[in-house]
Amino acid sequence: MTRTPLRPLARILSAREKGENPDHIERENIRLRAEVTRASSQTRAEGRLLLLGLAFFAAFTVVGARMGLLAASEPMEPRTAATGQEISGRRADITDRNGRLMATNLSTHALYAHPKQMVDPARVARELAVLFPDMNASDLERRFTDGRSFLWLRKKLSPEQMQSVHDIGDPGLLFGPRDMRLYPNGKLAAHILGGASFGAEGVHSAEVIGVAGIERALDTRLRDPAQANTPLALSIDLTVQSTMTEVLEAGMVMMNAKGAAAVMMDVHTGEIIAMASLPDFDPNDRPSPLLKGDPADSPLFNRAVQGVYELGSTAKILTSAQAMELGLVNADTMVDANAPLRWGKHKIGEFEGKNYGPLLSVTDVIVKSSNVGTANLALKIGGDRQQAFFKTMGLFDPVPIELSEASTAAPLIPKRWADIVTITTSYGHGMSVSPMHLASAYAAIANNGIKLQPTLLRRDRAPEGRRVLSEANAKAAASMLRQVVTRGTASMGEVEGYEVGGKTGTADKVKATGGYDKGKNINTFAAMFPASDPQYVIVVTLDEASENTGPKPRRTAGWTTVPVTAEVIRRTAPLLGLRPKIDYAPVASAASATTPVE
Incomplete structure (x- = not known):
């Protein structure tokens, strides 16, 4: 950018020859320069105001659109954001060779507690001990009052147990949804299936992993999300x-x-x-292994x-x-x-x-x-x-x-x-x-x-x-x-x-x-x-x-x-479709039959 001098020599010399005051030339140039600067600043200010206005318009448009979507959607319980990989509890079913179910998943709930949110920890401990005989009231009360903020209580609840816990009515008792492994045939084929248990657990889901038998041997296949809807067909005939x-x-x-x-x-x-x-066990309630003695x-x-x-x-x-x-x-x-x-x-x-x-x-x-x-x-x-x-x-x-x-x-x-x-x-x-x-x-x-x-x-x-x-x-x-x-x-x-x-x-x-x-x-x-x-x-x-x-x-x-x-x-053998081979004795002909005594 070329700047014009405030006192150009040619104009100063010309003004002196004419008897004019050269200072007027400098003041005129200062005025012109100020007008140019003011016009440039005004243009920049107008551009900034335009950009700011567009930004505010876009922001309010996004907020308004989001509010409209929320108003039109079904209400949902808010969840706490968590870092790390999502826990998947999905696991493929297991069937026999004819498609009859041997292992599947059942939606249930786990019970956990936020002791700091409890109204009456002593009463909660007593009532839980009545509902679940394996729990001790004094031990529960001690854990509810020792300053911890989270506590798992039960990994699985039946619908009846869940309702009974609901009836206790304390805000510190909460439920987490999860899938559990169910074996509808009880002890049948227990050693083949083996059993499953929970791996990584979160409030909203739990990982189901195989612990023995075919559940463990083919754990990767059963947990593969791409094959979660494809049952694993065994060679076993349940009948x-x-x-x-x-x-x-x-x-x-x-x-x-x-x-x-x-x-x-x-x-x-x-x-x-x-x-x-034999003896066998129920994989729905798999016993603990022996710690001493003969494993057999x-x-x-x-x-x-x-x-x-x-x-x-x-x-x-x-x-x-x-x-x-x-x-x-x-x-x-x-x-x-x-x-x-x-x-x-x-x-x-x-x-x-x-x-x-x-x-x-x-x-x-x-x-x-x-x-x-x-x-x-x-x-x-x-x-x-x-x-x-x-x-x-x-x-x-x-x-x-x-x-x-x-x-x-x-x-x-x-x-x-x-x-x-x-x-x-x-x-x-x-x-x-x-x-x-x-x-x-x-x-x-x-x-x-x-x-x-x-x-x-x-x-x-x-x-x-x-x-x-x-x-x-x-x-x-x-x-x-x-x-x-x-x-x-x-x-x-x-x-x-x-x-x-x-x-x-x-x-x-x-x-x-x-x-x-x-x-x-x-x-x-x-x-x-x-x-x-x-x-x-x-x-x-x-x-x-x-x-x-x-x-x-x-x-x-x-x-x-x-x-x-x-x-x-x-x-x-008849269940396997094998027809028996039976040699029948030949039937005596009428001609060779003994003549009745008259």
Whole structure:
């Protein structure tokens, strides 16, 4: 910007020549400069006033629009703003294979207190203690008056309890909405579902997390907001589960057992159709775990998966099947069964001192459950090949099934695999596995030699498995198991029309101090049905069972576990859609009928 001088020299010289006063020129320039400055300031002021006016207009427009929206909307209870991530209590439902509900969410309320807002803390404490017997009035009053500003009182309230608390009428008692996990079938399938509890909690919501079973194993899937409206479909059939549990519970009582477990598996898909462990619990009111003593005494203990036992003679069919697969024998090969068998300082005998020798066919080794015959087969196989086969059958690793407890239930394997270990493990002693392991191994035999991974999730089609036996040898093994029922140690396992095949196993329990307790057994029956075309495998285990109707207690699986398993099959096979095969006697023709006496 060019500034004009107040006393321009040319004009001053000209004014002096004319006799004029040069000061007039300076005053005139000052006046002109002041007018320019005043005009510029006025323009700037007018612009600022315009901008300020527009700003006020916009602000009042926004405020007016917001007030209009609030006046037109439904009234809401104001909430206190909180920092941090929002707590989501949503969790997907769980159903059985047919869509029947096993676990869902229920809207309820929690009870909390603002002690500083209470009118009469002593009265509130007394009345709450009456409503909730597990609360102590004096303890509540102490906590209400010790200066704290917030206190959780109950995580879950029924509608009746909520109304009763309302009736107390103190402003310091408040309710927070939340979802809780509900298991509408109570104890049914408790060990499969496991249970859930609250994680992160806020006044207006609480996080629901799985604490055991499939609720914990698939917690991420169940809490995924994108799948919250898609139920998790299990392989379990609730009708079969209920029937099997009912029979198992009655059998446990009748056989004076302290515990029981059962697993039923579809051999063609690997799906677990039913799984039970007794004693059980209600996941709606999950008990606390034991802090001392034997974990197996807790109802939370899943005997079907966590219980690893020496499953006795049920392992013999695995030894025979491997020997046939290696080409060492066939079903009719005669083997040495002369008892007792001496191996170093060890003596291998038969049940009750029997001797089935000198020779037995491989089939009769299984039918008569010969320890000596099985031991001689195992010695032909050798320890290295025996271990490799057991690994192939999944008996050396935890079962890869969708239960949080499964990963911690590893089989108990001998550290050194000497020849005597090869002998004893061939007939189910010296190595401990779970009923689920055994069911998976038997399913491989029943599935024509193809082993599938067991699962608790519904499968729409059969997965590809791994061949562990040839089809011919698998069928031969299944035929042996059928003969165990028709003429062997499992005669009480016959169910008319369903061709049951299976193998009994009786093993002495291991003492905590070492050695075996001869008066306490684990009794097992592993079966498949129908044996001519196996569809399902079932394994039933009774802990310390004893059949006491005779002159002396009978503790073997043939007397205890087998009849219980037979009743499970008798009642569940029709539910599974299996039609019985019944051979009817031919009806005599009219011509051959006896002529009546006149």
